[in-house]
Amino acid sequence: MMNGDTATSMLLWIIALFALSFLMQELQIYRIVTEVENYLGIIRAARERALLAAKEQVKRYSKPLNPEYVGMKIDKLIETKIIAPTGLDPFGIVKKLKHVLLIGERALESEVASLAPAASPHEVQNLVVLVDIARSLNEIYKLLNHYYLIARRFKSLWLLMQLNAAMPFIIEEVRAVEGAIEAFKKSIPIGDSAGPFVAALLMRKHGVQYIVEPVKDTIVAKLAYSNKDVYVIKGKGPGGNTGHYDDAVAWVIQRAKPAVIITVDAALRYEGEVSGEVVHGFGVAIGGTGVEKYGIEEIAVKHSIPLYAVLIKMTEVEALSVMTEEVYRGVREGVAVVEELLESLPEGSSAIVVGVGNTVGVPP
Amino acid sequence: MSKTPHPRRWVPTYIVLLTSLLVLSAALVLQYFRTGSDSYLVSAGFIALIAAYTAWSFARLITLKVIPRSLVTLLRCPSCGNEVTRKYREGDMLFSESDQCPKCGSKMLTEGIFLKEEKR
Numbered sequence: 048m049m050n051g052d053t054a055t056s057m058l059l060w061i062i063a064l065f066a067l068s069f070l071m072q073e074l075q076i077y078r079i080v081t082e083v084e085n086y087l088g089i090i091r092a093a094r095e096r097a098l099l100a101a102k103e104q105v106k107r108y109s110k111p112l113n114p115e116y117v118g119m120k121i122d123k124l125i126e127t128k129i130i131a132p133t134g135l136d137p138f139g140i141v142k143k144l145k146h147v148l149l150i151g152e153r154a155l156e157s158e159v160a161s162l163a164p165a166a167s168p169h170e171v172q173n174l175v176v177l178v179d180i181a182r183s184l185n186e187i188y189k190l191l192n193h194y195y196l197i198a199r200r201f202k203s204l205w206l207l208m209q210l211n212a213a214m215p216f217i218i219e220e221v222r223a224v225e226g227a228i229e230a231f232k233k234s235i236p237i238g239d240s241a242g243p244f245v246a247a248l249l250m251r252k253h254g255v256q257y258i259v260e261p262v263k264d265t266i267v268a269k270l271a272y273s274n275k276d277v278y279v280i281k282g283k284g285p286g287g288n289t290g291h292y293d294d295a296v297a298w299v300i301q302r303a304k305p306a307v308i309i310t311v312d313a314a315l316r317y318e319g320e321v322s323g324e325v326v327h328g329f330g331v332a333i334g335g336t337g338v339e340k341y342g343i344e345e346i347a348v349k350h351s352i353p354l355y356a357v358l359i360k361m362t363e364v365e366a367l368s369v370m371t372e373e374v375y376r377g378v379r380e381g382v383a384v385v386e387e388l389l390e391s392l393p394e395g396s397s398a399i400v401v402g403v404g405n406t407v408g409v410p411p
Numbered sequence: 412m413s414k415t416p417h418p419r420r421w422v423p424t425y426i427v428l429l430t431s432l433l434v435l436s437a438a439l440v441l442q443y444f445r446t447g448s449d450s451y452l453v454s455a456g457f458i459a460l461i462a463a464y465t466a467w468s469f470a471r472l473i474t475l476k477v478i479p480r481s482l483v484t485l486l487r488c489p490s491c492g493n494e495v496t497r498k499y500r501e502g503d504m505l506f507s508e509s510d511q512c513p514k515c516g517s518k519m520l521t522e523g524i525f526l527k528e529e530k531r
Binding site for chain 1: 485506
């Protein structure tokens with residue numbers, strides 16, 4: 048038999064344990080909320096820095112326009128959205144997507160050009176990328192802030208936990224995107240410029256018979272290569288753009304019958320791998336929306352052209368930040384690997400080499 | 412280049428905090444021996460736990476490796492093939508002519524602009 052004191056003490060313990068179970072959950076929510084808020088603070092600061100850099104850079108070329116007006120226009124530009132076409136009927140969706148992306152790209156470029164009348168075409172391209180970086184960071188921040196506010200409103204521990212778990216990866220991406228600002232301000236190559244850099248080095252090393260710009264911001268150079276017709280395709284540069292490789296490949300196909308299409312691109316490396324390592328691949332090495340990859344694959348299948356890829360490995364941060372020495376060494380090695388592939392082709396044959404990536408700081 | 416603040420800037424803060432906690436813990440143990448009151452010992456144990464956590468965080472911080480990198484320009488002489496790496500200067504552009512070659516006096520070409528690990 049329990050006496051009165053023991054029973055009261057036990058009851059108090061049970062009540063305390065019961066209350067504690069709720070308190071612990073509240074404390075856990077509070078801890079996660081604080082962590083997520085800290086991460087959001089980092090992303091918000093990155094967005095502000097990117098926006099400030101874009102505004103400062105555009106204002107350098109915006110005379111005689113009112114700086115306040117320019118700032119206000121950039122605030123509007125970073126809010127613009129690209130609406131993907133409907134996938135209800137997927138037939139022809141790639142063409143629709145290409146159309147929408149092209150319109151968005153041209154509209155942004157003409158808007159930025161009108162805000163920076165004193166900027167040269169390649170400076171306008173770098174300004175466009177800076178505005179695009181601010182737009183991406185703004186989008187990331189707004190989306191995460193939305194999920195955070197929803198989770199807080201409904202006190203959803205599971206939503207907060209998911210958000211908290213994803214945050215370190217998102218922060219890594221944000222840091223990578225932010226790392227590109229410095230490169231575009233100074234117009235120097237980033238890790239992703241490895242592909243166009245290989246293309247430019249091939250052009251310098253072997254000399255060119257002619258260079259044409261059959262597609263906007265994309266150049267095709269015919270190399271003075273011994274007994275082979277080698278066409279090199281890259282973004283025009285040194286402004287920050289990626290070019291339109293599928294249209295340029297189509298242009299070459301109308302004039303030659305290539306034995307091979309070689310795409311050279313930056314590839315994300317796994318943890319534990321070495322940056323700057325060069326590996327071979329089969330297929331089209333182009334990231335992004337997949338529109339250009341689709342275009343080149345279509346051409347290759349139609350004409351039965353083998354697709355080779357040369358990949359230069361790097362981390363996501365390295366791909367978007369100023370080029371590192373390891374990646375640069377990879378570029379030099381990439382040139383040798385492409386030359387080896389070209390050497391293995393029979394005499395008199397032709398080939399297309401596509402330098403894929405942002406061509407910032409890499410002139411033709 | 413804008414640099415991310417180095418995490419080791421927190422080292423002095425950690426040293427001050429850790430020393431204070433250890434001194435406080437030792438003082439509480441001393442008080443326990445003087446007075447024999449258990450509450451001093453409990454408090455000393457609690458402070459020692461915080462000190463252990465601080466020491467663990469400090470150990471993680473000082474073993475953290477951050478490799479400093481600087482932006483450099485690689486120049487190559489088209490005549491003699493001599494390669495020179497120097498600090499990046501505003502206006503450096505790939506494949507443009509730059510400084511004179513220290514060996515043959517020809518104009519050198521900019522072959523690369525990249526981040527290089529700083530030698531310590």
